[in-house]
Each structure stands twice: as structure tokens, then as C-alpha cells.
Amino acid sequence: MLGLALLCGAVTAAAWSGGDWSDATLLVGLSVTLGVLALGIIVSGIRGKQSGAVGGFAFLAAVALVFLGLFPTGTAFFPVGVPVWKVSTDADSSPPGYAVLAGRATFDLTALNSVGPAERTIDVWMGVGVTELILPSDRSVQVETNALIGGIDYVGDAAAAERGGLFFHDSHTFTDDDTRTVTRIRVWTALGQVTVIAPAPLESS
Structure with a gap:
């Protein structure tokens, strides 16, 4: 057989x-x-x-x-632990997504400041744990969160308060410059929390 x-x-x-x-x-x-x-x-x-x-x-x-x-081909997989990923500016050589079974995953997106105007979608799958996103300061980024049970906490952005619940969904755009060329971060969580470290707003001189 x-x-x-x-x-x-x-x-x-x-x-x-x-x-x-x-x-x-x-x-x-x-x-x-x-x-x-x-x-x-x-x-x-x-x-x-x-x-x-x-x-x-x-x-x-x-x-x-x-x-x-x-998961699409090339997805970076980390079973259990505390991985730290720096998202590359080269979309062609970067993984299309990241997957973690359990732990605390940190994604440093600050390198995207130097990327030209091009749309890009990055998927993050977290089974159980915390996902931390460090956003760039001068590039439009849309963070979309989907969780069976979970929540999201925005750090450094007064306009967005902490929220969560069952079958939770949230979407928020940072550094919106009225252009269509945004980087989209989609986080899929079974049970956990998403922490977004947003860039501080620039003070007018």
C-alpha cells in the first residue's frame, strides 16, 4: 500500500x-x-x-x-524560542513570511527606511507567544493583526490604545503619507499578544 x-x-x-x-x-x-x-x-x-x-x-x-x-516556499521557521529577525531591504532575497510555534519573536523593520516606493507584504505566523514589531520612521507601514485569542499593544502611538479579545482583528497604518506604496505586515496568531513599537511623531520646528 x-x-x-x-x-x-x-x-x-x-x-x-x-x-x-x-x-x-x-x-x-x-x-x-x-x-x-x-x-x-x-x-x-x-x-x-x-x-x-x-x-x-x-x-x-x-x-x-x-x-x-x-506557508509559502521560503518561509523562515523557528520552532520554539526567542528569534530576532532583521527584515532585509531586498524583498527578492527575503523570506516571504516567518513562522514560530511558541515564543517571543522580534522583527526589526527599521531597514525599510531606505527602500524605494514599492509595495510589499510580510506575513508572520505565531502559534502561542508574543510578536514584537519595530517599525521604520519614514515609511508607510500597515499592521494587520488576526488572532483566535489575543490582542495588540501600540507603544509610542497615542492614537492607538491597547485592545484585544476573541477572534480579534485590528488594522492600523503608521506614517501615512497618502501614497499607495505601503509595506503591509500581517500577523496571524492562535494565542498571544502583538506589541508594535511605533515611530515617535516628528516635532515641528
């Missing part, structure tokens, strides 16, 4: 790709493999046998499928 599942997944992926490998091809191949493994588990149950290794491989295939479906 394992051999049949791998064969079906590989043949389907090869036929789907047409010679051009992509994330979609891998997802299709894994989906077919998982479907065949699921069929094998059902047949084993009907025959009164345990799934054995087929169940283990099916679980791994399901985890891989969920991971690839949620």
Missing part, C-alpha cells in the same frame, strides 16, 4: 507539472498520496487489521500537506 501510494503520488505530480516543478505540483502529489494511504487505512480497518506503518506515513503526509498549504 505504501508503494502504491508513493507511485500514484509521483505519477500524478509528474503529469500535473508538465515538466515545470512548482508548489502546486507538490501539493497535488501529496494529496493523491494521502488519499491512497487513507484508502489503505479504511481497507485495513474493514479487514480487522491495524493500519501500522500506513497510518504513520499518512500522518506525516497530512502534516506536510498542511504546512505546505499554509
Whole structure:
């Protein structure tokens, strides 16, 4: 059954790709493999046998499928801890997103001050923990927060008070210069807090 599942997944992926490998091809191949493994588990149950290794491989295939479906290729992943990331000015060489299972993640976005007028979206996935964003001082940044249970705390911006709750959503734009070229930070949290260190407003001379 394992051999049949791998064969079906590989043949389907090869036929789907047409010679051009992509994330979609891998997802299709894994989906077919998982479907065949699921069929094998059902047949084993009907025959009164345990799934054995087929169940283990099916679980791994399901985890891989969920991971690839949620996170784009190149996502920086940190399981548990206190990672500190400096977001690069080069969008092409930077990860499309960052994922942390549990911990306190800090994102230094101050380097974006030197970036020219170009739109950019950065996704941050946090399972359980705190996400800290250090924003640039002279670039429009939109912070969007989505959490099952959580909240957001703005530091240095009097116009935005701390808030939170169940199925929480919040969006706030900093250093808005009435242009459409903004950097968008989207934070997805299962359970946790987002702390935004906003730039201090410039005093008029």
C-alpha cells in the first residue's frame, strides 16, 4: 500500500507539472498520496487489521500537506524560542513570511527606511507567544493583526490604545503619507499578544 501510494503520488505530480516543478505540483502529489494511504487505512480497518506503518506515513503526509498549504516556499521557521529577525531591504532575497510555534519573536523593520516606493507584504505566523514589531520612521507601514485569542499593544502611538479579545482583528497604518506604496505586515496568531513599537511623531520646528 505504501508503494502504491508513493507511485500514484509521483505519477500524478509528474503529469500535473508538465515538466515545470512548482508548489502546486507538490501539493497535488501529496494529496493523491494521502488519499491512497487513507484508502489503505479504511481497507485495513474493514479487514480487522491495524493500519501500522500506513497510518504513520499518512500522518506525516497530512502534516506536510498542511504546512505546505499554509506557508509559502521560503518561509523562515523557528520552532520554539526567542528569534530576532532583521527584515532585509531586498524583498527578492527575503523570506516571504516567518513562522514560530511558541515564543517571543522580534522583527526589526527599521531597514525599510531606505527602500524605494514599492509595495510589499510580510506575513508572520505565531502559534502561542508574543510578536514584537519595530517599525521604520519614514515609511508607510500597515499592521494587520488576526488572532483566535489575543490582542495588540501600540507603544509610542497615542492614537492607538491597547485592545484585544476573541477572534480579534485590528488594522492600523503608521506614517501615512497618502501614497499607495505601503509595506503591509500581517500577523496571524492562535494565542498571544502583538506589541508594535511605533515611530515617535516628528516635532515641528
